[in-house]
Amino acid sequence: MAFTFQINDDVNWNHDEKLLKKAEENLPEIIETTVVPVAIADVVADQKGANGYVAKISDKNITKLADYTLGRDESIVLDLGDHYVGHFTLAINSVGSPMDAPLYLQLKFAEVPAEIAAKSSDYDGWLSKSWIQEEYIHLDVLPATLSLPRRYSCRYIELKVIDTSPKWKASFSQPVFTAESSVSMNQLAPYEIDDPELKDIYNVSVKTLLDCMQTVFEDGPKRDRRLWIGDLRLQALANYATFGDLALTKRCLYLFGGMTTEEGKVPANVFTAPELIPDDTFLFEYSIFFAAILADYYYETKDLEVLKDLYPMAKKQMDLAMKLVDDEGRLNLLEEWPAFIDWSNEFEKDTAGQGTMIYALRRFIIIAKVMEETAIETYERVLADMIHFSREVLFDTKEQQFIVEKNHEINVASQVWMVLAEVFDQEKNSEIMTTTVATQFPITGIATPYMYHHVVEALFLAGLKEEAIILMKNYWGKMIDLGADTFWEAFKPEEPDFSPYGSPIMSSYCHAWSCTPAYLIKKYL
Amino acid sequence: MAFTFQINDDVNWNHDEKLLKKAEENLPEIIETTVVPVAIADVVADQKGANGYVAKISDKNITKLADYTLGRDESIVLDLGDHYVGHFTLAINSVGSPMDAPLYLQLKFAEVPAEIAAKSSDYDGWLSKSWIQEEYIHLDVLPATLSLPRRYSCRYIELKVIDTSPKWKASFSQPVFTAESSVSMNQLAPYEIDDPELKDIYNVSVKTLLDCMQTVFEDGPKRDRRLWIGDLRLQALANYATFGDLALTKRCLYLFGGMTTEEGKVPANVFTAPELIPDDTFLFEYSIFFAAILADYYYETKDLEVLKDLYPMAKKQMDLAMKLVDDEGRLNLLEEWPAFIDWSNEFEKDTAGQGTMIYALRRFIIIAKVMEETAIETYERVLADMIHFSREVLFDTKEQQFIVEKNHEINVASQVWMVLAEVFDQEKNSEIMTTTVATQFPITGIATPYMYHHVVEALFLAGLKEEAIILMKNYWGKMIDLGADTFWEAFKPEEPDFSPYGSPIMSSYCHAWSCTPAYLIKKYL
Known part of the structure; x- marks a missing residue:
């Protein structure tokens, strides 16, 4: 649901605390599952994919992620292998001369490859731009572990270095996505479909x-x-x-x-x-x-x-x-x-x-x-x-x-x-x-x-x-x-x-x- | 100092721990001073100011800051009255219908008005873009107090709402800049200059x-x-x-x-x-x-x-x-x-x-x-x-x-x-x-x-x-x-x-x- 727009600012509400207490008593524990990226992906235009893009497995090997150091305007896309909802953490280091400027990093979280390809600045619709799953982060000191406080819904995560300095590059390692849900696939009874x-x-x-x-x-x-x-x-x-x-x-x-x-x-x-x-x-x-x-x-x-x-x-x-x-x-x-x-x-x-x-x-x-x-x-x-x-x-x-x-x-x-x-x-x-x-x-x-x-x-x-x-x-x-x-x-x-x-x-x-x-x-x- | 560029990655260093211990023993306590903005400013092109811009006192009254609610693409510039170095906090609320999208906010910290007027995306020099004093912040839940973890050097602070939603706007209050230095003006002996x-x-x-x-x-x-x-x-x-x-x-x-x-x-x-x-x-x-x-x-x-x-x-x-x-x-x-x-x-x-x-x-x-x-x-x-x-x-x-x-x-x-x-x-x-x-x-x-x-x-x-x-x-x-x-x-x-x-x-x-x-x-x- 989303596409409806009403403003009714003169409504008076009853809050039934007895009922709302029962709602809170049934607040579920969130089950966390650790997910690590399975591949580095290349996003390419292809009408076979949603909104004209697909993700292909890159020549770069996810096990060597830390070796692919990134400088200004360089980016890499991590593929979690499936869609998840949760929180992301990442270790970041500098490689080269001493870190003589902050790292400025953009992270983009995408449910489908087309989101990686789309430019946020091109969007001008009425739904809030605040929904675009991207963050701009300055890190003044490296090494650091970046633990983003917000929750994202994604399969693909783009790490884009806006800038380091000409004297060093950024190196990424230990990407971990902590997937969250109130239920687990383990709760699902086997069900055969031919x-x-x-x-x-x-x-x-x-x-x-x-x-x-x-x-x-x-x-x-x-x-x-x-x-x-x-x-x-x-x-x-x-x-x-x-x-x-x-x-x-x-x-x-x-x-x-x-x-x-x-x-x-x-x-x-x-x-x-x-x-x-x-x-x-x-x-x-x-x-x-x-x-x-x-x-x-x-x-x-x-x-x-x-x-x-x-x-x-x-x-x-x-x-x-x-x-x-x-x-x-x-x-x-x-x-x-x-x-x-x-x-x-x-x-x-x-x-x-x-x-x-x-x-x-x-x-x-x-x-x-x-x-x-x-x-x-x-x-x-x-x-x-x-x-x-x-x-x-x-x-x-x-x-x-x-x-x-x-x-x-x-x-x-x-x-x-x-x-x-x-x-x-x-x-x-x-x-x-x-x-x-x-x-x-x-x-x-x-x-x-x-x-x-x-x-x-x-x-x-x-x-x-x-x-x-x-x-x-x-x-x-x-x-x-x-x-x-x-x-x-x-x-x-x-x-x-x-x-x-x-x-x-x-x-x-x-x-x-x-x-x-x-x-x-x-x-x- | 800044404008020099060398990479010497084959240097071996001696660290004299005895001397470095003495350096750390003389680490100063940072003195904090609370500064609140004195005005809301309008930045206007004027060759009388640094790099062609001056800040004029706005018709908007800083004491009524919370009344100037901001929606998509709206901004306001706070004037601290002088240049300071330190940390910034701000209370933010939503006004209107319930907050049905995150707030997406850009903050820009400027030492001179020309920095407010300049577009970051126009900069393409060799010095790292990471030095540009701006942040993009998502706030999923309001009211909130935004306490930025980084230190800024500024007199002017631009609060720009990238987006709320059509149903509500953002309201800002209690802006506080905690100025920092290892010394205080109180340490300064009076000195007369005619x-x-x-x-x-x-x-x-x-x-x-x-x-x-x-x-x-x-x-x-x-x-x-x-x-x-x-x-x-x-x-x-x-x-x-x-x-x-x-x-x-x-x-x-x-x-x-x-x-x-x-x-x-x-x-x-x-x-x-x-x-x-x-x-x-x-x-x-x-x-x-x-x-x-x-x-x-x-x-x-x-x-x-x-x-x-x-x-x-x-x-x-x-x-x-x-x-x-x-x-x-x-x-x-x-x-x-x-x-x-x-x-x-x-x-x-x-x-x-x-x-x-x-x-x-x-x-x-x-x-x-x-x-x-x-x-x-x-x-x-x-x-x-x-x-x-x-x-x-x-x-x-x-x-x-x-x-x-x-x-x-x-x-x-x-x-x-x-x-x-x-x-x-x-x-x-x-x-x-x-x-x-x-x-x-x-x-x-x-x-x-x-x-x-x-x-x-x-x-x-x-x-x-x-x-x-x-x-x-x-x-x-x-x-x-x-x-x-x-x-x-x-x-x-x-x-x-x-x-x-x-x-x-x-x-x-x-x-x-x-x-x-x-x-x-x-x-x-």
């Missing part, structure tokens, strides 16, 4: 999830580095299917449940430093997905304590959302509480939004029944109204597709969310998705694995298993073909060089909402 | 010296930051006349005496971190000036212990130098042991070099007598030979000027050093300097206060007091007119924008060898 493509997709999904599991489920360890509801829902599902770290999910649920607006709305995301802070951003389906995440969690754990603690907030989201549903069963979205659905604003989102509400309401009703909700009929009636309206008004029987009421637009997202919402039975859903595949595939104009995930799940749910597998291979598999060690925040198969921010140095190449193939494969195959 | 120009020159000299007095006499606290013999000699003289911190001079003498080559030569400069390291640079008159500095120290202190400890090294320098003096009394300089005299290589230095040797030999003989040197006649004979050769061969009686033997060149440096060496009596010296003033003033082509110091002292010594005062005012006074808070490493009155490195960001505007007017005024006025 199809080699799906096996690769599964493995990369799991690595993506692991790197995003820190003290919260982060959206991207390189950029945003924080807990969004949209990512959390998918990460939690993938986590149940793999690492099964229930404490982290519980912690994240409590973080959202513990910080709500005066009217009870959960924020789209929260910050955890310097203290627990809710963001002033609100997205319609993210709010109601709080109920879905709680229902999923209860389904996995049967943990009544968590359910009881957080049910009131889940109910509140549904109640707030239901105020937007009119007597006909039509969801009327508000400008200040928009549905996200996908980054793209090229299609109308009302029908997809209606689908997300039905989807969430179904899950809420399950936990409402567990909680012996007295007003259960209200929710069931709204659900019935919304389904009725969707079938009668939003479904075009001639086209066998859902439309957007105001302009009769037919788009992929509407079909997908109405299928996921199970507005019709599986047979009808199968017809809808078959029509969608026939008329709208190959998909264009959708940039996020988040939306692609929902397309694939809708295909599975509608029984179009083969089409679902093909789409997974064409989408996530294509990222692997381009060198992905972890799956990306954004990818358009029809435009492989697409970067939503105009430069690969701003893109996140390890992004939580792309980790779902592990869940999809385990659930549907 | 002439306001000379008073200003005296005060700026003293400030220059104070800022260069750290754990050694540094050449420049911004750039080089280390102990050179050439600067030490002048700093010690200015120090005797002002702060009178004898321990630091003693320490520096022991540092040079404790680290000599196998043949006994002292290096031109030494490093003190990460350990005591002699540089592999050798300059002829710097070596023999070790004897002059020791003689000056003994003259000031009558400290026989230091004299006895270091006399052998002083003698060694003279012995090595005397090997270059032929039977006629002619100094024959070697390429690997060049005379410095001045940065300029536009004039021949042999005659000036001959002068430095006579100057040093005279001072050595004084301490040799104290030490009851048995070979005293040898030194006295060489001195006589060199004086004889200088008078008979190097002096052009028609021109009343010293020439360079090989090409009959007449230059300022030759006259100055022969006068300082007292090759003739004062009457004759007066004639020589009068001729020099008449034929070669205003001086052109000399860039260093180091050489200008020797010109002024030669004028005083020759009895040309008025000319000496005029030259002091035209040289050091002109720097003050251009806004100098401390005196500079390099200055050509005939070319005020001259920068020896092509950019003001590389120049040192507080440089030890320019601090001598305090000594000259006290000694000769």
